[in-house]
Amino acid sequence: MTQSDSVPPIDLSRFACFFDVDGCLAAIETRPDWVSIPENVRLALCQLYLLTGGALALVSGRTLNELDALSAPLHSPAAGVHGAVRRDAQGHIHQIDLPPSLAATLGQELREAIAPFTGCHVEAKGMAFALHYREAAHHKADIEAVAAAFSARYPELTRQPGKCVVELKPAGVNKGAAIEAFMTEAPFSGRTPLFIGDDVTDEAGFNAVNDLGGVSIKVGPGETAAGYRLDDVGQVHAWLLSLLEQKENHTMNTNNSVREGL
Numbered sequence: 001m002t003q004s005d006s007v008p009p010i011d012l013s014r015f016a017c018f019f020d021v022d023g024c025l026a027a028i029e030t031r032p033d034w035v036s037i038p039e040n041v042r043l044a045l046c047q048l049y050l051l052t053g054g055a056l057a058l059v060s061g062r063t064l065n066e067l068d069a070l071s072a073p074l075h076s077p078a079a080g081v082h083g084a085v086r087r088d089a090q091g092h093i094h095q096i097d098l099p100p101s102l103a104a105t106l107g108q109e110l111r112e113a114i115a116p117f118t119g120c121h122v123e124a125k126g127m128a129f130a131l132h133y134r135e136a137a138h139h140k141a142d143i144e145a146v147a148a149a150f151s152a153r154y155p156e157l158t159r160q161p162g163k164c165v166v167e168l169k170p171a172g173v174n175k176g177a178a179i180e181a182f183m184t185e186a187p188f189s190g191r192t193p194l195f196i197g198d199d200v201t202d203e204a205g206f207n208a209v210n211d212l213g214g215v216s217i218k219v220g221p222g223e224t225a226a227g228y229r230l231d232d233v234g235q236v237h238a239w240l241l242s243l244l245e246q247k248e249n250h251t252m253n254t255n256n257s258v259r260e261g262l
């Protein structure tokens with residue numbers, strides 16, 4: 001798909017908006033629990049949620065609890081853990097779990113496997129596990145080898161590479177399938193999807209949105225299926241806030257036209 005520097009105008013009354021979190025709404029930090037979304041952006045998301053008639057969802061590798069905490073006071077539909085768990089607009093949870101016997105032992109097995117690699121840590125997310133090496137980049141190949149060994153040993157798992165991380169998630173789960181599921185349901189269905197993300201996990205989302213005739217936006221450099229690009233998290237924030245200004249200007253123009261017609 002051709003890429004352009006400028007994202008097209010978005011008519012919020014016709015669009016369904018899907019947002020990735022880390023590296024998109026929130027700047028990358030050394031540790032996952034150091035991340036935050038600025039208050040003005042969280043409040044802007046609340047306004048966008050209302051202006052899209054509730055057709056707004058976070059689509060992230062994080063758990064739903066973390067997404068709610070990071071985006072408060074927003075409490076929107078969301079897909080967490082790369083789509084393994086999804087909260088629809090009615091608040092119903094759709095979840096793909098690992099077999100209980102595997103889920104019970106996998107975290108400890110992974111912690112033991114990466115114990116020799118100082119500076120690396122396991123993030124347990126229920127049905128998925130992230131092996132982080134941001135603080136020990138020289139262990140990238142070691143962590144990738146551990147992840148490859150575990151996905152070969154357990155066919156229920158698939159690898160999800162990311163920024164200084166390799167995750168093990170349930171096979172068949174991806175962000176594209178989560179977006180497609182939202183798009184079959186109210187209030188998303190019948191709208192044009194927009195998805196913005198920054199990482200390898202977001203490519204499945206870009207492909208799904210492209211197939212649905214929507215707008216896909218990649219944040220930062222790198223090969224992508226997305227049709228548009230923003231340079232960094234700062235540009236994402238500025239663009240989000242500009243969507244609301246665009247809406248305010250439209251409302252003011254409409255009000256003026258109504259007044260002129262009186």
Ligand SMILES: O=P(O)(O)OC[C@H]1O[C@H](O[C@H]2O[C@H](CO)[C@@H](O)[C@H](O)[C@H]2O)[C@H](O)[C@@H](O)[C@@H]1O
Pocket residue numbers: 020021022023027028029030031032033035059060061062123130132134162163164165167199201
């Ligand atoms: O799909 P996302 O919302 O982009 O989430 C992807 C993963 O993000 C987190 O890890 C990444 O961000 C951390 C904080 O900036 C960073 O320290 C880490 O190196 C990155 O990989 C999160 O910890 C994962 O659970 C998400 O899957």
